[in-house]
Amino acid sequence: MAIKRYKASADNTIVNTYLADLSNRATGANAGQADVMEIYSIYGRQSSGSQELSRILVNFPVSQITTDRSSGKLPSSGSVKFYLRLFSAKSSKTVPRDFKLVVQPVSHSWQEGDGLDLENYSDLTNNGTGSNWMNAGNRGRPETSKVRFLTDDSDDLQSNYVLLYDSYRTAYAFYFTNDAGGSAPGVASNEVEVALTSLAASSSFSNKFKLAVLSSSANITAEKASRPAATTKTTNKIGGAVKVSTSSADPGPTMLAVSTVISGSGSGPWRNVGGDYLHAARDGSPGTDLTFTQRFSNGLADVEIDITKLVERWVAGTTSTYGVGVRLSASFEAYSKTTTSGTIKNLAGAKKSYYTKRFFARGSQFFFKRPVLEARWNSVRKDDRGDFYFSSSLGTDDDNMNTLFLYNYVRGRLRNIPSVGTGKVYLKLYSGSSDNTKPNTTPLRLHLPSSRSAQRPRTVVTGGYYKTGIYTASVCLTKSVTRTVSSLYDVWFKGTTQYFTGTILPKTLGASNHAREPVYYLNITNLQREYASTQNARFNVYVRNKFWNPTIYTKASSTPMTTTIPSASYRVTRVIDGLEAIAHYTGSNFATGMSYDVSGNYFDLDMKLLQPGYEYALRFAFYDPELVAWQEQDEIFKFKVRKNEH
Numbered sequence: 001m002a003i004k005r006y007k008a009s010a011d012n013t014i015v016n017t018y019l020a021d022l023s024n025r026a027t028g029a030n031a032g033q034a035d036v037m038e039i040y041s042i043y044g045r046q047s048s049g050s051q052e053l054s055r056i057l058v059n060f061p062v063s064q065i066t067t068d069r070s071s072g073k074l075p076s077s078g079s080v081k082f083y084l085r086l087f088s089a090k091s092s093k094t095v096p097r098d099f100k101l102v103v104q105p106v107s108h109s110w111q112e113g114d115g116l117d118l119e120n121y122s123d124l125t126n127n128g129t130g131s132n133w134m135n136a137g138n139r140g141r142p143e144t145s146k147v148r149f150l151t152d153d154s155d156d157l158q159s160n161y162v163l164l165y166d167s168y169r170t171a172y173a174f175y176f177t178n179d180a181g182g183s184a185p186g187v188a189s190n191e192v193e194v195a196l197t198s199l200a201a202s203s204s205f206s207n208k209f210k211l212a213v214l215s216s217s218a219n220i221t222a223e224k225a226s227r228p229a230a231t232t233k234t235t236n237k238i239g240g241a242v243k244v245s246t247s248s249a250d251p252g253p254t255m256l257a258v259s260t261v262i263s264g265s266g267s268g269p270w271r272n273v274g275g276d277y278l279h280a281a282r283d284g285s286p287g288t289d290l291t292f293t294q295r296f297s298n299g300l301a302d303v304e305i306d307i308t309k310l311v312e313r314w315v316a317g318t319t320s321t322y323g324v325g326v327r328l329s330a331s332f333e334a335y336s337k338t339t340t341s342g343t344i345k346n347l348a349g350a351k352k353s354y355y356t357k358r359f360f361a362r363g364s365q366f367f368f369k370r371p372v373l374e375a376r377w378n379s380v381r382k383d384d385r386g387d388f389y390f391s392s393s394l395g396t397d398d399d400n401m402n403t404l405f406l407y408n409y410v411r412g413r414l415r416n417i418p419s420v421g422t423g424k425v426y427l428k429l430y431s432g433s434s435d436n437t438k439p440n441t442t443p444l445r446l447h448l449p450s451s452r453s454a455q456r457p458r459t460v461v462t463g464g465y466y467k468t469g470i471y472t473a474s475v476c477l478t479k480s481v482t483r484t485v486s487s488l489y490d491v492w493f494k495g496t497t498q499y500f501t502g503t504i505l506p507k508t509l510g511a512s513n514h515a516r517e518p519v520y521y522l523n524i525t526n527l528q529r530e531y532a533s534t535q536n537a538r539f540n541v542y543v544r545n546k547f548w549n550p551t552i553y554t555k556a557s558s559t560p561m562t563t564t565i566p567s568a569s570y571r572v573t574r575v576i577d578g579l580e581a582i583a584h585y586t587g588s589n590f591a592t593g594m595s596y597d598v599s600g601n602y603f604d605l606d607m608k609l610l611q612p613g614y615e616y617a618l619r620f621a622f623y624d625p626e627l628v629a630w631q632e633q634d635e636i637f638k639f640k641v642r643k644n645e646h
Contacts, residue, residue: 001536001604002379002591003582004074008362008371010059010112010323013037014133014275016342017052018045019121027273027342030115030123030130035364036089037371038118039101039327040356043334043349051336051343055274056359057110057131058086059323060373062314069315072468080377081589082311084292084324086303087369089358095299096354100329103292103303104277105310106322108169109267111137133274133342137267145244147209148231148257149202154178156255157196157205160247161185166219167238168271174212176205185247192216202230238268273342275325290319293329299357311373328354367611368574368581376591379604381405381466385504386598387564388488390479391447392509399509405597406463406471406492406500414469417499422465425494427473429504431480432487439489439501447476463492479508516626519546520563522635524618530642533612541568541594541601541620567623568594568601569630575615575638582609584621586630594620613643 012032016025022045031037042052068074084103113130115123125131129138147162159182161175171188177195184191194212196205206224210232213222219238225231234244244258270276279291290313292305303326313319327333335349360369384402391400406425408417416422429446430439443459463473471492479485488504523542531537543563569592572582585591594603610616616639621632 001606002377002589002593003585003609004068004375004606005372005609006060006064006375008058008373009061010057010110011037011361011371012057012110012112012115012131013054013118014057014131015052015054015121016133016274016344017042017054017121018050022046025133025342026121027133028124028126028135029117029121030113030125030132031118031121032111032113032130033116033363034118035361036091036118037086037359037361038356039359040096041328041332041334041350041354043351043353045353049335049337051334051346051349053274053327053333053344054356055325055327057106057275057323057325058084058371059106059110059321062311062321065311065373065375066315074375075377075379077312077315080308080375081306082308083374083376084303084305084307084371085374086326086359086371088300088302089360089364089369090300091356091358093356093358096296096357097298098296099299099332099354099357100293100295101303101326101357102329103294103305103307103324103326104279105290105319106325107276107278108136108320109322110275111267113137131267133270135267135269136276139238139268142236142238143260144233144235146225146231146233146259147206147244148228148259149205149209150230150257151205151255152200152202154196154199154205155180158182159185160256161187162209162256162258163187163245163247164213164218164220164234165244167236167268168219169268170218170271172216172218172220174209174216190217192218206230206232272344273339274327274344277325278319296357303359307373368579376585376589378590378593379595380590380593381470381595381597382566383595383597385490385502386562386600387566387596388504388506390506390508391476394509394511400476401474402476403472403474404490404502404504405466406473408469408471408499410469416465416469417471417494419497420465420471420494420499425463425465425471425473425492425499427461427463427475428459428491428493429475429477430489430491431485432489439491443491444477444488447478477506479506518622518624518631520544520565520622520633521546521548522620522633524637527637528639530640531607533607533610533641533643535607536604537607538602538604539570539618540599541603543600562600564596565594565601565622566596568596569621569623570594570603570605571619571621572605572610573617573619574611575617581611581616584630586621586623607641610641612641615640 016027019026037056038054040054044050110131111129117123127139131137157176158178161173164172172190173188174192174194175185179197192212194209210222213220221235223233225233246256290310292307294305314321332354333349335351336343336346339345362370364370383405385404388402428443430443433440445457446461447457461473461475463471466472488506490502492500520543525540525542543565544561569584569586571584573580594601618637621630624631
């Protein structure tokens with residue numbers, strides 16, 4: 001199970017386009033409940049040089065990603081990739097060609113809203129709930145905070161500061177100085193000095209602080225409170241939830257006291273029309289590496305962008321989890337030399353239109369077209385117990401190395417060995433006894449590849465922790481020239497405690513006088529007719545040479561021969577229409593790769609990836625290194641994902 005999809009938790013389209021009258025703009029329109037989202041740029045429609053833009057916002061349930069990682073359902077950072085996937089929606093409208101989209105994290109909270117209309121933009125928020133081109137959400141009530149001065153000695157306030165956030169979420173540090181000097185604390189991009197020189201009363205300090213707030217560029221009003229004495233009230237002009245703090249959590253009863261009188265609500269206005277995004281180190285955050293792009297040669301392709309850096313910052317808590325904004329890059333958004341009426345100044349913009357690129361929204365009826373954050377990783381385990389080869393001069397160092405796994409199941413669940421934990425475990429190989437029913441008394445001498453020939457052969461190999469309850473070790477064994485070894489016994493131990501003894505039937509590499517003609521017979525030995533929509537299922541795939549022709553004795557005395565496919569992949573399609581639900585991911589993360597052990601190939605599939613109530617088909621592809629290509633096999637295996645009505 002190396003694929004998980006996290007469906008969008010909110011999305012919206014925001015625009016500054018002109019309405020049908022070509023006079024008023026739809027900057028107050030919301031489309032949070034529309035089943036599609038739209039990106040476009042229109043140049044010169046209303047007048048020469050006019051600009052009309054559309055952008056989209058999408059958020060995802062990062063808390064679920066954090067939970068899945070904590071529970072082991074997702075690998076640790078560095079072992080998984082996250083892809084933003086948006087699916088193109090066909091329409092009767094013209095689509096743009098040869099353009100680039102930009103994806104950047106949104107810098108603060110926004111509201112999805114209840115609007116539907118993407119044609120006439122009639123669903124206006126009127127400063128209520130829902131984001132639009134001007135507002136991230138409803139403005140809410142203004143938040144008023146009180147700053148009370150409790151000292152008459154300016155030395156007590158020296159080097160202290162009050163930190164205020166205005167309606168645009170911009171931080172302002174008001175720091176106090178007196179005759180002794182003082183410097184800005186360096187806690188905000190905006191620093192305002194409050195000089196208390198020659199002042200010697202708390203009421204004077206309060207008044208000086210009030211004047212400093214009013215003379216600053218902060219979107220905050222300030223006035224003296226009637227009581228308590230020496231208190232200054234600071235209120236956001238537009239509204240929205242903000243916060244106030246001082247230089248320490250508890251400045252002390254003789255210095256300053258802060259309190260919030262009325263708690264605001266809502267998201268308030270964007271600081272920049274069209275949305276606020278982390279880029280070019282805005283808001284003091286390192287955002288230059290959080291800009292992601294995708295180039296389109298036509299207007300019909302989907303968005304599939306690796307945004308792993310951003311998701312890992314979300315999970316780590318170093319970047320706020322407000323989702324992403326998706327728009328045309330600056331050189332493709334329309335040119336504009338003004339910032340009036342909701343336009344964005346863009347002197348490097350395009351003087352042609354790019355209209356219109358549509359994607360399915362999270363409210364779409366099409367299950368597989370909704371926006372998702374897709375996690376992919378390589379979960380392939382290659383256990384060579386059933387494909388163990390003696391060392392040979394025909395193979396490279398890697399070819400001669402065999403990797404073995406130890407699985408510690410306790411009452412049906414994988415558990416770490418208490419005395420090993422995540423540490424080292426050790427392995428010895430033995431040949432069989434005279435009757436080949438148990439290990440010999442003397443361990444075999446294990447060799448390292450020729451690249452490590454300076455190290456002497458040994459009888460013990462050091463293994464290590466793989467994941468919960470699973471340990472692994474790699475060995476290289478040269479075939480004896482004095483006697484035949486038909487069976488090997490691997491003994492796993494630490495100190496004097498032996499944990500497991502297994503059996504291995506080794507093989508020998510050999511050359512051939514003809515080219516390979518691989519044709520296989522496949523079967524899923526544990527395939528069920530139906531699976532629950534919440535189920536994680538394991539599929540065991542039996543593979544053998546299709547033209548295997550054993551002797552009569554072999555047929556009567558042996559289980560069928562299993563062929564291990566070192567590099568195999570699966571894909572899933574919906575039977576009714578052939579839609580590809582899961583494609584072959586055979587790139588660097590190999591998310592659809594199949595593991596193998598002594599029983600053959602296998603893989604895990606999370607049924608949450610599939611829409612319930614439909615039948616699906618599994619197909620397999622094997623990599624042929626001689627042809628340097630993936631070869632899809634003929635067999636098709638069908639199953640249904642059950643839809644529970646109650």
